[in-house]
Amino acid sequence: MIPLEKIIVLNQVPLFSALKIEDIHKISTIASEEAYEDGHILFNEGDIGDSLFIVVSGEVKIIKQGLDQPVAILNKNDFLGELSLFDAETRTATACCHGKCTFLVIEHNDIEQLAHEFPEIAFGFIKVLISRMRNMLSKSS
């Protein structure tokens, strides 16, 4: 994956929607490309979440314990564990590759360091989260 392709993929992630291209470019430098074979478990339900996975190609099944069918199937440009970039809560489901998959992976520590260095990035995240909160509030009322 060339750097521009990483930026194209990251630009699709809603969490980064309030960031400037310059900041997305910075995030692309800490996003690593990872490829896994069919059946690889990205994480298990109950694991501590510390990375965001963006599906570049392939399919990922999301499985909940005690349920026969996957609760969701994620495809290209979908992403998993967005909020694990901010806290270390446990994963609420298991994610398993279905067929050969490629991801862009961003680690919690890397993004934290970047946000410390460039506060605009953290501010961009806050904007997105606030806008989500507003939407939730207006829906609930």
Added chain:
Amino acid sequence: MRNEQKAILYFFLVLLFFSFGSSIARSIAMTLLMEKLGGDVLPHMFILIDLSIMLTSIAYAKSTQKFSGLKILGFFLLLTSLFAIFVQLLFFFNSLHSWVYGFFFVGYFFFYTIILIHIGSVTASYFTAIQAKRVISLINAGIPIGNMLGGLSLIILLNIFQFKADTLVITLAVTSLISFSILYFIKNSLNPVRTSHKVLKRNQSPINEFIIAFKYIINSRLMIYMSLSLFLFVIVSKLLEYHYQTAIYIEVFPDTTQRATFFATYDIFASMVWLLLQLFFSSRIIMMFGVGVSNIIYPILSAIIALSLFVYFYLDTIGLMQGSLVMMLSLGIITQFINQEMRWALRSPASNLLFNAIPSHLWGSNKAFLNGLMFPLSTFIASSFLILITGFESYILPLTALILSILAIMIAIPQWRAYDKGMFNLLNRQLFSNRSELIRLNKNFKSAIQTELKSSVSSHIVAALEMVRVLKLSQFVNQVGNLLLKTRHFEIKQHCIDALTVLPASNSNINYLIEALQTEQDVKVIPLILKNLAKFKNVNFNHTIANFLTHPEPAVFVEACLCLYHHPKFVDQKLLETQIIKRLKKAKFPEITLYLYALGELRKPRYSHAILPFLNHPKSEVNLAALKALIRMQNGQLEFHKFRLLRALDDSEKTTKLVALKALSSCEALPDWSAIINLLAARDRSLVNESKKLLKHKLNFSKKSLIDKLFTEKISAQQRFEILSLIFLFLNEKQRSCLQQDADEALKNFLFIHALLRQHDLLTYGNKTHDLIKKILHEIAEEHLLHVLTIITFAARENMEFFQRVSRGLLSSNRANQGNALEVLSNANEKYLVNRVLKCFEEGFNKQLNIDNYEAELFALNHSMLNECLIYNQTQS
């Protein structure tokens, strides 16, 4: 049809039909009342109308918080219609009882007034602040047209078709229902830009809502001025009306029939002039002068006419002028026209627009306050005054009106400022909207701090300690001291020490720090205590501190050394200097930084030789520590080291740059300012501020470089803003007009990028790089807009806050925010660029620009990532 045109048409029709029916109903109500009950009951009727409006206002204010303006308007129109049907039935079956005519009179005027009060808010909510200025007069033209058509229809129905007046009440029901049905189209095809009801509902009683509104009003300068203006306007209006009705028209037309004929003729011509004014002048006046100034025009007109009346009647009374019926009649007509027609053509639209500067969810309660409380109160005062003044000379009334009009002008001037300020504040209301809650927090925050200091959650304790530190709350000294001794949490200890140090020096806080020093085991905490103890120079604990000179931890040793070294009672400084130098020579990273720091703090330039070798150390932390130490040691004598400091500006570490920038301020003129000017474009605010401080401090030397940079190079909007904030006042006319031309060009580029964006959406939808290119183009457009706003800000003598709020408003996707920002811009003291920006946003970037080769145009923008995207697309295809 564009949404704006649709909204104008629909609201115009609502007013037209409602005014049509109202005009007929008003004439019938007045005729029947006079005929059946006589003119004597008129004052009682007015009191009943005012009372019913006053009482309804409370419920109305509450309902505006709960329901949308359109729903409330629909409800009122439906009620009016039902009321008219009910009255019509009463007239058929109960016409012998005269009370039904009084009931109709009061009911009609009640609904008419309440609907006219409310419809202004509903109309305004469908337009942005800037649109409202342009279109409200046009929409309001529905009222005089409706009145004229209604009057004409009534004459035809009564005289040609021989209808009886009491059978025509049903017209009001029909026209109200037609207006109601138009609301259905509005609801389905238009969306309000500003909501007048709250999205998050709170369950408050009507009285509580009214109290909240009242609190807002007494805290809002604009509302206070608006209330006073209304108060004076009503009194002046009543005085003038009484004067021309009793002192002029009765004198000129002693015969009742003659007088009635005159009124009918006056009504026809005055309504036509009113309509022409409404259509062709009102909006233009408001657009040209702004809302604030337009509100001064009406009291000026009142003052002029009151002065004319006073002069005429005064000269007549003292016998200096022969009474002339023609002159009296002319004065009477002009006074009535200003009092009635100009009120609707100018005063009402201009004063309604003042509500733009009030948060839309408060419109209902504020209007209820003005119309339900201030209006009846001023009517009552005016009536009482008229009763008291009976029998006085005829020039007393115009004289009183003149004095009150001058007062109204004096109030309209600060009202103008309050409106501009209110508009400006609206741009940032989202974050800080609930002032009353903040006030409540202030009252209880001391008990809250007490509770939080005992909390089990460390972040709560830290927050409370921060409050103690910032507000220097000495009453918490014991609680903080005990917390320092008991807690094991490093962060809490750190905040306890900081808080104790800033509290006024007393035995308590020093004793707590000393006790903590003696009992503390954590080697990270001991240096903190020592460092803070060094700030208490008037107490001598040197013997205790000296024990720490043998501590194995370097940080403890360094802080103990510095604490003793700077203490006025300590004498053996030389010993400490030698110990530090000795340790520095043997030290390894990271301890070296500590000893360098200690050496710098001694402030003895003779030790600079010991520091210089560390400036080229491979570790950046050591470099920085050495640079800091050198600066501290030289005590401002850094001329010799200025090239070293300039080199430090290229360092990758932000802190090194900051230290160098601070130190450069003590140097003479620099050979090259570019490195510092370039830092004005840094994304880190502290770097921008520090370089700006330095450039400002040395402005005599840096000015030329700043001007060169501004006019010769392509710079970012941020850098342009910062440079202009330093040198705008020194620019000559030619340079300023050059800036204006550049901004004009930037605005054209802004429009061009939007045209490219439209082309982009059409040509490359579904392309892999589509979204990325779109985002890049948006960012380029934003940069051009910021360029324009920067020049407007400085040309209008505004500040950074203005720039930030207006740019945030214009770049917001919310139309109400955009409208507010445009309204604030239109009030700014710069017209050339502002008018262009207004035009550009009003037209919605729809102007078609000819783009022959879309891809070549994108390449021509010379944006590295954009070029990369385009090349990527070419390779992919």
